[in-house]
Structures are given as C-alpha cells and as structure tokens.
Amino acid sequence: MVFIKDKVSLRELIASNQLACSVLVLTTHIFGDMNGFITVIRSPYLSWVSGPVAVQSRHILADWEFLFLFCFLFTFARSVVAVQILQPALRYVGFDAQDSSHLAALGWKILSRGVLMVYAMGLWYESSDRLNPQWLFDNWPLHSISESMKYLFLLRLAFYIHQCLIMVVEPIRSDFTSKFLHHILTCAVVIACCNSRAYSLLYIILLTADLADILLAFVQILKCLNYEKSLRLSLLGFIFIWIFTRHIMFLYFHWVLHHALPLEGGCQVVITGGMMLNPDDPKWEQISPQTQQNRSTICLSQGVKLSLSARSRKCTFGVFLLILHQLCRRLLLPKPITNIPYNVAASQKLLGDLPELKDEMDRTGDMRSWLLQQTIKLQSPLIQLFLDPFSKPILILSDPQEALDILLYRNRDFDRAPMLYDIFSGLAPTHHIGMKTGPEWRRHRDLIQHLVTQPFLQDTAGPAIHASASRLVRLWRAKARLAKGAAFAAKRDFQYMIIDALIEICFGKDFPNNGVSSQIDLLEADHTRAPDVKPQTPITFPEANPHEFICAHEKITEGIEHCGGSVYPRQMWWVMSKLPRLANALRIKRRVTRERLRTAAATIAQKMPLADSSGAWSSAEFMAHYENKLSQQECRQPEYISPPMEDELYGFLFAGSHTNILTLAWAIKIVADNPVSQSRLRDSLRAGFPEAVLENRAPSPSEMTSRQIPYLNATVEEILRISPATLLVDRVAIRDTELLGYHVPKGTCIWTIPAGAGFTSPAHHIGEEKRNASSRSNAKHSRRSAWSGDDIAQFIPERWLRPSAEKHGELVFDPSAGPTLAFGAGPRGCFGRPLAYLQLRMTIALFVWNFELRKCPDSLSSYDAVDGLFHKPKSCYVSLRELS
Template identity: 30%
Template sequence: MLFYILLGFLLVVFILMAWRLGFGIYPKPYLGIPYNEESANRITGDIPSLVPVIQAINEFSSSIFAITTQKLGKPIAQMLFPAIRKPLIILEYPREIEDIVLRRNKEFDKAPMAIDAFAPMFPHASLSQFTTPKLKAQKRLWADVMSAEFLRKAAAPNIHKATLELLDLWRLKATVYKDRPFSVHEDFQNAALDAIWVAMIGEEPDVTRHEIKKLQSQVAGNSDYKNEPLPRGTFLKEEKLETYTPRYRKFRKTVTTEIGLAMEKAVSQFQRLEMGNLEAEEFDTCMMDLVLRRQVLEAKKAEQPLTNPREDQSMLDEMFVMLVGGHDSTANALTWFVRFMEAYPATQAELRTALKAAFPSGNPSVEEILGTDIPYLDAACEESFRLAGVAKGNLRQATVDTEILGCKIPKGAEVFMNYHVNHTPAPVDESKRTAGSKAAAAKFGDGFQSNAGRDLGAFEPRRWLVKETTGQEVFNAHALPSLSFGGGYRGCSGRKLASMEFRIVVSLLILNLEFLELPEDFKTMSASEKIFRQPDKPYARLRSL
C-alpha cells in the first residue's frame, strides 16, 4: 500500500511540474524505436504495466525487460514515462551490448541514472563518476592491485584459507542439521568478507572462525559466546540502501573509521622506510599497501608532505566499493552455484570427476588450483556467472548522436542493457549491426546459432567447451557474449579477483562436499533484486566426502 501511495505522489509531482514548465503531459517516444502504443496514450506511460510485474516477481530489471522488449518481441524498445522525463531505451541483444561496452566507449558513457543510484553511497568512487581525466587518474592508481600477479600474491592465499574454514563450518553444520537444509548465503558472505578484508586491508577478521566457535558453543549448551564482540568488517553486511538516514550515516562513519585506522597504520610504516626500501614491492601485503606505498614514495620524491589518507575521499570510497562489491556480489554468485549443483546432479558429478582427475592426491594448494588447466572447471564457473545474473543490467548514456541496431539514438539518451544472458534474444536484421559487432561475430562465431546458444535457461557447462582437431576439449571463452562483469573501460574492476575466488571456492567445495537434493519447497529458482540478484531460497543439504 505504501508503495502505491508513494508512486501516486511521484506521478502527481511529475504532472504538476510538466504543467508548470509548459510541457505536454503525455509520453514523447523517440522516433523509430518500438514502444507500447497503449502506454503512449496515457499520462503515466509504462508505469502502470510495470508495477504489477515488479510485485509478482520482485525483480526490478526483469520487470522492465518483461514489459518492453520481451512483450514486443524486439531486441530494442523504449520504456515510456510522463513527458517531463525522456524515455528509457531498453536493449536486450547480447552481441550488440557486448559491442557497446567493449568497442563503443567514445559513443557511450556512464548514465546519469546510474551515477545517481550509487553516488549517495560512494560519491567519490570511480563507480559514481563520468569518464573524465580525474576518473582516468583514479583508475590508473588502482589498476595494479587487480593484476593477476598481485592478486595471486595478496588475495589467493587468503581466499584458500577462508574456503577451508568455510568447509570446517559446513562439516559442523552437516552434523548439527543432519538431513535438514540450511541457508548458505550468509556463510558465503562471511567467507568472502574474510577473503576481501585481508586482501584489501591486510588484517584477518576471522568472521567464519567466529561463526564456528559460536555454533560449537551452542551445540555444547554454552550461551556465553553470544556476548563475544563481532569480528572486524562485519558491519559491511548491513543494509546499504538506506542513504540519507541516521542509520546510513552511522554505517558510513564506521566504514571511514575502520578503514582510516588501517590506512594510518600502513602510512606510518612506509614513512619510516628509506627510499630504496619504499621502491620494493615486497612490502605490499595487501591492496591498500600497494597504493599507499606508492603515494608515500611520490611524496618523498617530490619532497612534499603526504596528504592525510583519512581525508582522501576518493581512496576511501574506492576501497569501500571494493569491500562491499567484493564480498556481496561474490556471495550471491556462489549461492547460485550451490543452487545449480543441487538442481543438476549429473553436472555436479561431472565437475567432481574432472577435479579429481586433476587433483588425485586430494585437496590441492592454491597454486595448483590456479595453475592447472581444467576446461570443465572453467566452463562451470563461466556458466554460473552467466545463469546467475547477479548484476542483472547496466545503464549507459549516448554521448553523441548514434545508432543501435539501425535505430537513431540521440545524444543524452539513456540505454538500459540486459547483462543476463538466460534466454534466446529476439532476431535482428544483421545488416543493421555495427562493423565492430560483425567483425567479432566473424572472428568468434555466433554462439546463439550453435549448441552454445541452446536451452539458455539451463545450467550446461558444456556450451563453453569445444573439441580441437586432436580431440582434446578446450574452454572457449567466446562461445557466448560474457556480460556478467560488463566489459571494457567501465566494466567491473574486480573481475579478475572474483573469477579467481570463484575458481578456488568451487574447486574445494566440490572436492569435499556433495550437494544433495532439496525438499520440493526449497527447489525454486525465484530471485529478489536489490543491488545484486540473489536466490529467494539460498539453501543447501550436503554430505561430507
């Protein structure tokens, strides 16, 4: 009821503003782009069609695609609003989306709507900025922390340790819950938080170890452990959408304090080092260390005082984004993986067979997991990212007059793109695709016309595998457009970290646990979408191997 009251109030405000500014009150569609004709003839546009769909499926992005492109059977359409707000262009053709994010950065940039969504939480992070010289300098500052070499050094061992502790927790839960399902989402959040906090800050919060001790105390009938202080970093699991509220301001203050203390400690250590030592990368034990050491080095070379890191809002926000995104999105993706393993037992068995063949001696080291070529593992990870759709969609704004699939896109128009490749897209006229898109299809093939594009609603890792002339199977990263992390200059900066973490966690889970069939009430694949898309039933029933 409150939702309808708020929606009605906003519509009245829209209409009054339009009237006072001299605008018409009916939607004004862009020329040449499909839209719902009945929506163009009502003041509220597509909004009355959108509301019941959101209420039915609880996924905002999916609801938009359902009432536009999918309803019209078109790869591109527009969502109509009252005239004071321009239409939102909807794009649901993966190959063209991939072309935009990878090869058309001079035509499209971050959309104002996307900036407005994240700026209240991280106002100075690269996520909340348009492409400017300031943004480019900020991205260069953090580029090396996401290099494969640095991640293997600073993050991989901690991810491996956090996963082994998660296994300890789940073995304990298997004895406590016996044959009953239990929720895995928060456990994944804790393990991912353990991994990203130490990789970013250099300190171990031991959140999962805390949960193990708490459960052990509960089993033993000891109630004293509930009074133990929470580990560092657990505040990141709080709700982060309630911006402009006292609760959010308190949350933000806690973040700034915790990160600021760690930054001051690191800077103090680096300022005591001689120039020669400051240039040595051996002191970089975490991501924060690498960035701060270089800043101290530059200040000493220039013989200038170092800015207090606690006052560097850009750095604080960038770390905030990595901590939040690094644990929350990964936890959701891993929760989906567990759901897929339960729903597709034959695939789970095939993945376990591949891993046992690669690691016959048992639990592999982190070096073995990351250094061993296992095509089926690569395929299972990529398929999980594809079907989970954790980051469902993204927004871009046209920075020049341009075209998409033959439709004229005026400068300033905002485009909402579906990153979730889980169904066959509507057909397009190939002659209307860009030269870059055609060239990519000629080089890598059109996966939607091959086995890779069949039954996209199912979990099938083999769609990512091809046989060479020798008969050996190899992983084909280009079997389908890979949009889970976006792409190009404005793509997810944590892609390498997330992929590495996923590979380590999946390998150890499948080698040590079997995910058993759930009761019927738990088998749904329905989801809810907040910042990320997560399963409504994040449960597992497991057996130790």
C-alpha cells in the same frame, strides 16, 4: 589565494545574471526602498574616511573609493563563498564534485552580481547631478514617480538587455522573444496600476511576476546543466505563475480599471508602499486627468464585485482549468523516441510504465523477467520504457552482439550511465564508478590497478580467499553433522566468508575478520544441543555477532539497497544517513578505513627501502605505495588520507562483496540440481591435484592459483551465463547516434540485459543492415554473436570446452565460446573481474572437493528471484553430505 576552477558558458552567465536581477527585483518589491541596506554597508567606511561631517565632494569621492574597495573585497571573498560555503553545501545535499563546483561558480556569480547591482544603483541615485544619469530621468514628464519605481525601471532595463543578449546567442529560440514581450507587458501593467493607484493589486502582480522570472532563469541554468527532471518541474511552476500573472490578473485588473465598478462600503483610498505616485503633486492631474476623475470609485484594497453571472464565472474557471490541464499534460507526459517500439497505453500516463513495473515488483519482485517480457510483448530487441517520470525514456536492449559492440567498440558514442552514481554518490562520491570516462576517471581507477596483477592475485588474494573458504568448509562440516542431511540457509554464511576474505585482502591479516570464525565458535560451544530435524523443513542455527565493521557494512548494504529502489536515490540516502542506525555505521566505516590507510602508510614507510611493490601486501598498502610514487613524480606531499583513497578502498570491498555472494547463492542451486556435472567436476579436480589426493587434503592456494582446470573454469562460466547476478548493464548516449537502425538522442540511457534472448533463449532475428558497421566486422573475428541450439537454457559446462590444438584428446577452456555479460565488458566493465573469478573458482572447488551438494526439497530450491541492485535468489539453502 585558491580560486574555484569553473568553465561557465555565455548562456549560463546570462541566465545567472538574469536570476540575480530577478532576486533583486523581488527583494525591492518586498522591502520597498533599498537605500537602508546601502546606508548600512556604506556607513562604516564613510565614517572612517569622512568623519562626522563630510563635504559633498569628499562624499562623492568616498562613494567611488568604497565601490572600488567593495569590489576588491568581494572578489577576495570568492574563494571563501564558493569553495568553503557553496561547494560543500552542494556536496552535502548529494551533488558530485564536478556539478557542485559548477553550481558553486554560478551561485557565486548570482550573489556577487546581485549585491554589486544593489550598491551600484544606490551610488547612482545618491551621486550629484553631474555624475547621476537619473537626474535626466527626473526631468521627464513622469518625474513624480518615487525613487523605488525608478529602481524598478532601471532593473527592467537590465532585463531587456539580458533578453537581447539571449536572443543574439540563440536566435532560433522563439520562446525568448515571447518572454521579452511579456516583460514589456508586465511593465505596462505596473504603469497602469500606478496611474490608477491600485497598489494592492500592483504588489501581487509584481511579486508573482518576479517569481515567474526567477523560475525561468532557474530553468535556463538547469537546462545548461542537463538536469531534465528538475527542469520540467520548474518549468511547470513557471507556466502556472506566468499564466496566472500575465493572463488572469492582468485581465482582471483591466476589467476593474475600465468599468470602474463601485465597491461595497464605499471607497477609501489607501496608499501604502514605496512604489507610488505623489497624489499631492499638481502635475498628476495634467498627466492623467481621466484616471484622476475616476480614482474616487476605484479602490482595490477591498473586495470588487464583477458583473458576471455565477454560470459565466464557473465556465470561465472551467475553461482555464482545462487549458492548464492540457498544458501540464503535454509538458509532463512521456515523450517517446521516434520509431522505437513502446507501450502506447503507458505513453498516455504521467508515470509511464512505472505503475505496471511496481505491480510486478510487488507480486514477484523479479524486474529482469518483466523487462524480458516487454521485449517479447513488443517483438523487438530494442524497446523504450518510461520508467523515470519527467525524464527521457530508457532503451532496453536484448541482443548480445549489439550489446558487446556498445561496450567494447563504441566508447565515443556511449559512456557509463549516471544511475549507479546516483545510488552510490552519498556513500563514495569520488569513486571512479560514477565518473565519466576521462583523465580523472583513469587517475582514480589507477589507485586499484594492483587488483589485476598476478603477484597480488597469487600472494595476497589467493591465500586470503583460500583461508576464508576453508573456514566456511569447517563451519559447514559442523552444520552438516547436526543437520543430518536436512537443508539449512547458506546465504548468510556466504556473506561472512566473502567479507572475511575481502577484509584480509583490503586491510591485511592483522585486522580481525571473524565473520565465519565467530559462527564456528558459537556452534562448537553449542554442539551438544542438536536441532530438531524435520523433513522438508530447513534447519535454523544460532548466529553470533561479528566485528563491528562487519555489522556496519551490513547496515550500509541495507541502506544502499533501499536507495536503489527509490526514484530519488540521492535524496533518499541523504535522509537515511541522518538516522542513527546508518549514521553510526558510516562513522565506523570512516574510522576503520582511515585507520587502515594510516597503518598502510606506516608499513610502506618501513618496507620501501627493503622491497618493491611485490609481495603479500594488502590492497591498502598497494594504494599507499602508488600514492607515494605518484606524489614523487608530481613533486608534492603524499595524501594517504583523502576522499579518493577512502572511497576507492571501501568501494572495492563493497562491490566485491555483493556480486560473488549472489553468484555463489545461484551456484549451489545449479550444481546441486545437476549431479552429473557435479561428479564430473569433482573428478576433474582430483585429476588436476593428484598430490592433494595422495596426501588426503584440499588443494593449497598456490596449487589452485597456478594450475588451470578447464572443467572448473567452464562450470564457473556456465553458472554466470545461466544466472548472472548483474541485473543489467547501463550506458548513456553521449552524443546523437544510432542503434539497430534507430536514432538515439544524446542523453538517452540504454539498459542491456545479460540474460534472456541470445543467452538462455533464442536470439531475436535482426537484419545485418540494421547493425552498426563495427558490430558486423567485429562479430566475425571475436566471440559468437549469440548462443543457439535446443539446449540453450540447460546447464551444460561442456559448451565452454573445445579440443586442444596441441594435445590430442584433451579439452581446453574457451572463454570466447559465446557471449556473457556477467561482469560487463570494455573499459567500463568490472575492474575486479580477475579477483572475482579467482574467488569463485577457489570456493566452488573447495565445496565440491569436501561435500556432495544434494538437491533440496522443491519448496527450498526455487529459482524465483527478487531484484534490487542485483539479481538475487529468493531462497538459498544447501543440503550436504560430507566426503572423506
């Protein structure tokens, strides 16, 4: 039998037990006597064991036999309830595999303990006197209390035991002691209500107290799981119910009890429910004679008039609202980290800096510029912003040297932040991008380890990229003839070109990647009708419908970008994935991905006896080959169709299609606006590929992958420095640490901006004593800490070149000339970086080889950006002159 693997701490176990008790108490208060439920679950077994009439001894034996059998069956059902019901349900609403497994274990403990406690209490109550400790309880002076009230006392005793355990586990927490005392106070209220027969008020107090207990136990579990935002909201609900029950209704009840106010319309004793005293019992008057004398004037089932003036009631209500407002304000307002600069005005707002950011996004859409403005405004390379309501502040780091130190050398202090996983968890929940660094992350990443191998780049990726870029050159030649020098939109063409190349790389040559080809066919079929050319006005060309997978990919991209702008991306994706538009796209994506994995598995089965893992294999075939080898090592059957295989394959295609599309969109702007650098790049290409010049053709894929053109590499790197498509690089502190001399608590997110100070503007002045030791030592032996000079904001590819030490007079490309974070850095940086560089070099080289990129009109060549998941240009147009 398969059991769920979980590691539940003692604190979580106590909290889950308390939550089970709370739910059981609430059920008892609502439904009164629980013996009906116990009889239902016991009756089939008793009928089978004892027959129609059972003697008392056999009845007792059947009770204990049934208890044993019930516990065994409940334990057997663990795998079904936890693995087949709770865990899939949690995964369905957006939790990852680790959290859903953990929460399913806790949910199972809550359900099992709640049901077992109900049955055990029923056996306890129905057993004979010799086996039933409640028999001793019945001989106390309060023996007239009903059986349901006895259930309440027993469950309250369980609460006290839990609270004692909690105080032993965490003796430094004073709030547990306070909570323990309030449980005693609640029990006192219950006894007082029963003595005064105020049953209507009693039920209200008990139900609200139960809700407070459930919320508090839920808060403890959320705290153990580090769900801070949900924890604060749940704690706010607990505080409200706690104050209402123990401090308002309790005082209201005692006011009525001691003053014995008469009621309008007389008093009619109404006794309902199971939690009551027997009014006909003669011992009632002996126990509480004073209350018995006043009971004729106390009837809380009708309205009660308090002898308070209207002004006093308003003042009391106003004071209560003021206290409640201050409590909520102190709980929900942002909590700044000590000494790190922040906007003081934002710290006094419930939403922090979020309203100001929203206004900026509505006005310009440029989030990166706003973040950089905040660092300038606060005059610090490290600031904190309150962008996530009810959570910890986010640190903004604008210093290349310290950023590289975090990414490269401080992996024990920082790990990948959960932000990207929150966005992509619905699309690819098992993709390695959302996992914490560890064995499981490495196992998933190894599925795509072929992306960085030279045979894959030369034999698979290079020809696919070259073919796709060549088709785009052909399309642009047709558009350039029709446009006659006018500008036309280029971003859509980039999208089709990139996705065409990635589809061939991932799925193989036999899959229809007709994004650019469909546009060529439409344009050539419609070539006789040339569009009207007007100065300063871009040309609009018709668009064809590509393959259904490409259309589905575009819809999925729109959905992810929409979720990226939401405060709750997981919930937003869950809602959007139920809508027909996105649901149909996800079905197509799932179907195509599985089909290609099946095809890859069949192909591998044919190729394995003949060849190893080299050759022009698709990414799906490389993954199937790796899974086959891994299954042989682990002595199991290969799982070619599995969530990790699907998520890693499509995740590579999705991630690779975005960064390079936007990088190329920025590249054509920059290259067109710098004609001198463009001419020098073209000359370097013609000098580097003399055979292609003599044969009047473009360089071949093998030539472009085997030869290094220093100025081409420098141009690509300078484009990434000036306008990186990456919006930010995020990390989270996995333990208490320090950054630039400031204390950073565990769980704090750090956003590193790959632009601004140190990249395209002068760096902040930071004393070396504030930097981390690894930052000081590694900066001396690796790349420069920051770019400097008066031309730091200008596009100068020559800054990445240095004289060759081997050949006099030649320049070589120096990748460590200065810092860059376009693809992150370190073990959690972009794993497909070599493939992205290859695609950028090939595409830019073919564009410059075949066209002269002209500067577009000012209205079309703006560098204004709009930010989502990436840093995107608002406009992307190109004006071309075809070269022979």
